[in-house]
Amino acid sequence: MMIWDGVSEFVAVAETESFTKAGQRLLLSTAQISRQISRLEQRLDTQLFYRTTRRVSLTEEGAIYYRHCRQVLNGLEDAERALSSLKHSPQGLIKLTAPVAYGEKYILPLVNDFLLRYPNVEVNIQLTNTQINLIEEGMDLAIRIGKLADSSFIAKRISQRTNYVCASPAYLTQYGQPHTLSELSNHNCLIGNHDYWRFIENKQIRHIKVNGNLRCNTGHGLRDAAIKGLGIAQLPNYYIEHDIATGDLVPILSQYQEPLEGVWAMYPENRHLSPKVKTLIGFLAEQLP
Structure with a gap:
């Protein structure tokens, strides 16, 4: 047998x-x-x-x-793909993972567009803020944001993001607008996963400890609290771009805004990049803002 x-x-x-x-x-x-x-x-x-x-x-x-x-089976599939022409239309299963909020706003809609263009492709998406082991979980691709840890994975920059410090007009009218980093200690700061915020001052990255009466591990919750005037928040641009455009939130301390962070497509170094995954990475890089 x-x-x-x-x-x-x-x-x-x-x-x-x-x-x-x-x-x-x-x-x-x-x-x-x-x-x-x-x-x-x-x-x-x-x-x-x-x-x-x-x-x-x-x-x-x-x-x-x-x-x-x-x-x-991944190895066998890679061996067969390595012998196939890259001109063939993408087909087969792609397993990918991405952060929850970024994945919901950007990756999922674009994957849907990708499937419309390539109907022979099947996509299995796992949205999680936990950096899972791609090899053990059999993932073909991971979308990661920010500074990457040293690893044996190959990373391709496909977009970028930045963080804004912002507050509602009502909050700024009532409590005033901070103009220096030291003034943040006088304000109610809405805290996410970390009780420090990153800034750049004199070309150096600074981590400023903040305090406030709300701690929340979801950007949507912090955004809502900021819009309702509870305090100041530091959030990625994809949460609040619309609110800034409509005036519901006002960016502050812009002179200290940290540099743009990379959005990366990562895949195992020892895995032959299949046409379907290569095409998806190119599609995301082309379509992401």
Whole structure:
């Protein structure tokens, strides 16, 4: 018996969480998929799935086996793509991850446009602010923002962002507008994940500790609080561009605004860049503001 028997079927069931959907993906009957999985479990002497009438899910052993099988299949797919012409229309599955807010505002709409242009592509998107392990999770691509840690990944800059310090006109009328960084200590600052804000002064990056009566780990919540006049916030441009344009928020301390940060497309160094992923990266770089 070949060691590969049942592996493709196993990966398809793990990713679709359905014997029926796995059969549709592989153009096999549900019965064939079920037989192959049963034979694989017998050969491994391990239960790979929990089965109910409503759902199929991986056991702990199945999750470990899936991660290894996915890497092996990725390698085989890369080998086949390396022999294919780059002129072929992109097709197949792309798994990518992106930060939640940036992903919702920019990446998801553009991926939808990409799918309209390339209907033979399938995209699986995971929005999370946790920097997951691309290799272990079988991701083809990650969108990351800001300074990157040293790694074995390849990064391509596809856009940029900046942070604004802003407040509502009502807040500034009532409490006054700070003109220096030291004046922030006299104001109610709306705090995100960190209790310090980054600025640039005399060409040097400065981290200023701030205090306030609201701490929130979502930019949407901080934006709403700032618009309602609760205090001053430091937020990425993609949260508040519209509010600044309409005058609901006023940018302040612009002379200390930190430099533009990169938005990056990252992928594993040891993975052959497939036409579909290469095309998607180019599309994002072209369309992102």
